[in-house]
Amino acid sequence: MKKIYLLGVLATIMLAGCSSAKTTESSSADTSAAESKLTDETSIAGTDADITFTVGFDQDFPPMGFVGDDGEFTGFDLDLAADVAKRLGKEIKYQPIAWDAKDMELTSGNIDCIWNGFSTKNREDKYTWTKPYMKNDQVFVVRSDSGINSFEDLAGKTVEVQIDSSAEAVLKENTELSSTFAKLQTVADFNTGFMDLEMGGVDALAMNSVVANYQITKRGGEGFKVLDKPLSSEEYAVGFKLGNTILRDEVQTALEEMKADGTLKIISEKWFGKDVTTLE
The missing domain is CATH 3.40.190.10 (Periplasmic binding protein-like II)
Structure with missing residues (x-):
């Protein structure tokens, strides 16, 4: 009698364990699927x-x-x-x-x-x-009263360019010209460059003609000039x-x-x- 009772208890425990394992596995699978779905939806929505x-x-x-x-x-x-x-x-x-x-x-x-x-x-x-x-030229901008009218006049002068700009690349390549400068220096942006030029900190700016002409116009069209000869031509x-x-x-x-x-x-x-x- 005792043996039968013990066998019944053991069977009940084993069934409960299996049921618990299945429930855990099912819950884990459901959670994994939900997380996967959430990840996919978040990925799509957040792209x-x-x-x-x-x-x-x-x-x-x-x-x-x-x-x-x-x-x-x-x-x-x-x-x-x-x-x-x-x-x-x-x-x-x-x-x-x-x-x-x-x-x-x-x-x-x-x-x-x-x-x-x-x-x-x-x-x-x-x-x-x-x-x-769009087409564009790289040019030199100087002060109107600077007496600089040609590339030759830039010899011994300080020239400024925007860092990592096309003008900088052209002048680094054209060492025949840039080696005549007293100094070739960089600036973060051309608004600062124009202020440097206006205050006499530099003698010339090498830059895009489109931007140069716009900057000069915004400053009243006086005080600066673009040298006639372009440094190079390019496309945007x-x-x-x-x-x-x-x-x-x-x-x-x-x-x-x-x-x-x-x-x-x-x-x-x-x-x-x-x-x-x-x-x-």
Whole structure:
């Protein structure tokens, strides 16, 4: 009798243990599935690349991209980017960057592209590019009363360029010219560069002609002049991380639509008084 009773108890315990194990396994599986589903949903919902278009730019680079009088980001390139984002069904996000940190920003995914008077010259193989949409020259800006009228007059002078800019790359390559300078130095942005030039801290600025002419006009059109001979010629395009052809192609298609319907011309006339775009 006792044996039968003990066997019954043991059977009950074993059944309870199996039931508990199955319940634990089921609960664990349900939790794992729920976590997996949550992770997937969070991943999908949190993919900013699907809903935003983040443009990296130098905020001290008028008229391409800068801080307007109202404190908002504005500029020719930023207007183009905003229209492209709208056509792609994305929200535009302007991301100011330090120009010498642009590669890190792009590689890390903090920005989708660099769009700010970005020259392809000497960078052809470093980025995935759209087709060029604008031409530009690198030029020297000097004070009107400086007596500097040619490259030869720059001998023994202090010349300033924005760090990691096209002008810096050109002058480092053209040692025949740059070796005649007393000093070639860099500056973080051209607003500071113009102040240095105005105060006599430097004798000349090497920079983009588009930006140079805009800066001079904003300062009343007097006090500075651009040397007649350009340092080099270049083209502007939108630069993406090397290999990112999918987003590049989407942006390129949008730009071509803007060319066809006249939007490029309208935005260009707003900033320059004429159509300076070259996209074909």
